Amino acid sequence: MNSPLSYVHPTGDSAWGTYLSQIDRVMPYLGPLARWAETLRRPKRALIVDVPIELDNGTVAHHEGYRVQHNLSRGPGKGGVRFHPDVTLEEVMALSAWMTIKNAAVNLPYGGAKGGVRVDPKRLSRGELERLTRRYTSEIGLLIGPTKDIPAPDVNTNGQIMAWMMDTYSVNTGSTATGVVTGKPVHLGGSLGRVKATGRGVFVTGREAARRIGLNLQGARVAVQGYGNVGGVAAQLFAEAGARLVAVQDHSGTLHREAGIDTHTLAAHVQAQGGVAGFPGASPLDGEAFWDTPCDILIPAALEGQISADRAGRLQARLLLEGANGPTVPEGDRILGERGVLVVPDVICNAGGVTVSYFEWVQDFSSFFWTEDEINVRLDKIMVDALARIWDVADLHRIPLRTAAFAVACERILMARQDRGLYP
Numbered sequence: 214m215n216s217p218l219s220y221v222h223p224t225g226d227s228a229w230g231t232y233l234s235q236i237d238r239v240m241p242y243l244g245p246l247a248r249w250a251e252t253l254r255r256p257k258r259a260l261i262v263d264v265p266i267e268l269d270n271g272t273v274a275h276h277e278g279y280r281v282q283h284n285l286s287r288g289p290g291k292g293g294v295r296f297h298p299d300v301t302l303e304e305v306m307a308l309s310a311w312m313t314i315k316n317a318a319v320n321l322p323y324g325g326a327k328g329g330v331r332v333d334p335k336r337l338s339r340g341e342l343e344r345l346t347r348r349y350t351s352e353i354g355l356l357i358g359p360t361k362d363i364p365a366p367d368v369n370t371n372g373q374i375m376a377w378m379m380d381t382y383s384v385n386t387g388s389t390a391t392g393v394v395t396g397k398p399v400h401l402g403g404s405l406g407r408v409k410a411t412g413r414g415v416f417v418t419g420r421e422a423a424r425r426i427g428l429n430l431q432g433a434r435v436a437v438q439g440y441g442n443v444g445g446v447a448a449q450l451f452a453e454a455g456a457r458l459v460a461v462q463d464h465s466g467t468l469h470r471e472a473g474i475d476t477h478t479l480a481a482h483v484q485a486q487g488g489v490a491g492f493p494g495a496s497p498l499d500g501e502a503f504w505d506t507p508c509d510i511l512i513p514a515a516l517e518g519q520i521s522a523d524r525a526g527r528l529q530a531r532l533l534l535e536g537a538n539g540p541t542v543p544e545g546d547r548i549l550g551e552r553g554v555l556v557v558p559d560v561i562c563n564a565g566g567v568t569v570s571y572f573e574w575v576q577d578f579s580s581f582f583w584t585e586d587e588i589n590v591r592l593d594k595i596m597v598d599a600l601a602r603i604w605d606v607a608d609l610h611r612i613p614l615r616t617a618a619f620a621v622a623c624e625r626i627l628m629a630r631q632d633r634g635l636y637p
C-alpha cells in the first residue's frame with residue numbers, strides 16, 4: 214500500500230530517491246530478513262527546528278534546521294551536521310540513512326543520524342556562526358546526547374563548531390559532556406587523527422581496491438572534486454604514495470596540470486583564499502571538462518548527485534572512490550558498472566571519519582587517550598577488514614560493491630531489528 218507520507222515516494226535523482234533505489238537493489242540478497250526491510254525506507258524520527266539568530270546589524274534572521282535519526286536498531290544515532298544553503302529535510306533524511314548503512318557496514322555499534330541547517334555560513338561573521346551553532350544545538354537538544362545521538366562535522370562544519378556544540382549541550386544539561394559530539398579539538402576531548410580520518414579512509418580503501426585490480430599507485434593520475442576536509446587529505450595521501458593530482462575542482466573553480474599539482478601548496482592556497490581558484494601552480498579548466506580529464510582514479514569529495522548518467526558515460530577513470538556521500542545517481546551507477554569502472558561506494562569508502570569518531574567517543578567515555586599511531590593502525594585494519602568482507606560478498610553473488618556493502622550492512626541492521634522485536 215502506498216504511504217500517504219510524501220517522502221516515501223520521491224521523484225527524480227534526489228538523494229533520498231537514490232538511497233531508496235539502493236535499498237530496492239539489495240532486497241534479493243536479504244532472504245527472510247527482507248520481511249523487516251520496510252523499516253529502512255523511512256526515518257525513525259525527524260525533527261525540524263527554527264533557528265533564529267541576531268545578526269551583527271541588529272536584524273533577526275531565521276534558518277531552518279534538521280536532525281534526523283534514521284535508524285537506532287544497533288545503537289545511538291551517529292552522523293555529522295552540515296551547514297549549506299541547499300540543505301533540505303529530504304537531503305538530511307538520505308544522509309542519515311547512509312549513516313545507518315555505513316555504521317553497520319564497518320560494524321560500529323551505532324544507528325544512523327544526520328543534521329543540517331539551511332544557511333550559507335560563508336556569509337556569517339564568526340559571532341553569527343557561533344550564535345547559529347549554539348541555538349541549533351539547543352533546539353536539537355531534545356534528541357542528542359552521548360548515549361542517544363552524537364553529531365560530528367560534515368560540509369562546512371569543523372572542530373570549532375563541535376566545541377560550541379559540546380559547550381552548549383553541557384551548559385544546558387549541567388555537566389561537561391565531551392561524548393555528545395565527536396570531531397572536537399584534541400584539547401577538548403577530541404581524538405588525534407580525526408581531522409584526517411575520512412580522507413585517510415578514502416586512501417586506504419582506494420589503496421586496497423587498486424591493489425586488487427592491479428592498478429599501481431606509483432604514477433597513477435588522480436582527479437578530485439572537493440578540496441576540503443575529505444578531498445584535500447585524500448589527495449595528499451595519494452600524492453605521498455606516488456600518485457599525481459592532475460585535476461581538482463571545488464565551488465570556486467577547476468584546475469588541471471598533467472605533470473601533477475603540488476597538494477600541500479594547494480592546501481595552503483585553499484586555506485588562505487577559501488578555494489582552489491587562482492592557484493598559480495596549475496591551469497584553469499572549464500568546469501564540465503573536469504569529468505572528461507584522463508585519469509586513473511576519480512574521487513568525488515563534494516556533494517551528492519555529481520555523477521549523472523551523462524558524466525558516468527564520459528569519465529575516464531578505472532577506479533571511482535566515493536569520498537562524498539551519494540555522489541552517484543542510480544543511472545550513473547548502472548552505466549559505470551557497464552563500462553567496467555570499479556566503484557568503491559561511499560558507505561565504505563568514506564567510513565574512516567565515523568570510525569575515528571567512534572574511537573573518540575570510546576576515549577571520551579574511558580577518559581583514556583590513544584596515540585595517533587594507535588588510531589591510524591586501528592583505522593587501517595577496520596577499513597581493510599570491512600572492505601575484504603564486502604568484496605567476498607560481491608564475488609559470491611557477482612554484484613557491485615555497493616550492493617554487497619548494503620547486503621552486509623542490512624543483514625546486521627535487520628537482525629538487530631528482528632531480535633529486538635517491535636513493541637516497547
Ligand SMILES: NC(=O)C1=CN([C@@H]2O[C@H](COP(=O)(O)OP(=O)(O)OC[C@H]3O[C@@H](n4cnc5c(N)ncnc54)[C@H](O)[C@@H]3O)[C@@H](O)[C@H]2O)C=CC1
Nearest residue numbers: 368369411439440441442443463464514515537538563566
Ligand atoms: N567531514 C567528514 O568527516 C566526512 C565527510 N563526508 C562527505 O564528504 C563530502 C565533503 O565533505 P567535507 O570535505 O567534510 O566538506 P568541506 O566543507 O570540508 O569541503 C567541501 C568541499 O566541496 C566543495 N564544493 C562545494 N560545492 C561544490 C560544487 N558545487 N562543486 C564542486 N565542489 C564543491 C567545496 O569547495 C569544498 O572543497 C560530503 O559529501 C560529506 O558528506 C563523508 C564522511 C565524513
Ligand SMILES: O=C(O)CCC(=O)C(=O)O
Nearest residue numbers: 292293365367566567570
Ligand atoms: O564522524 C561522524 O560521526 C559522522 C561523519 C559523517 O557525517 C559521515 O560519515 O558522513
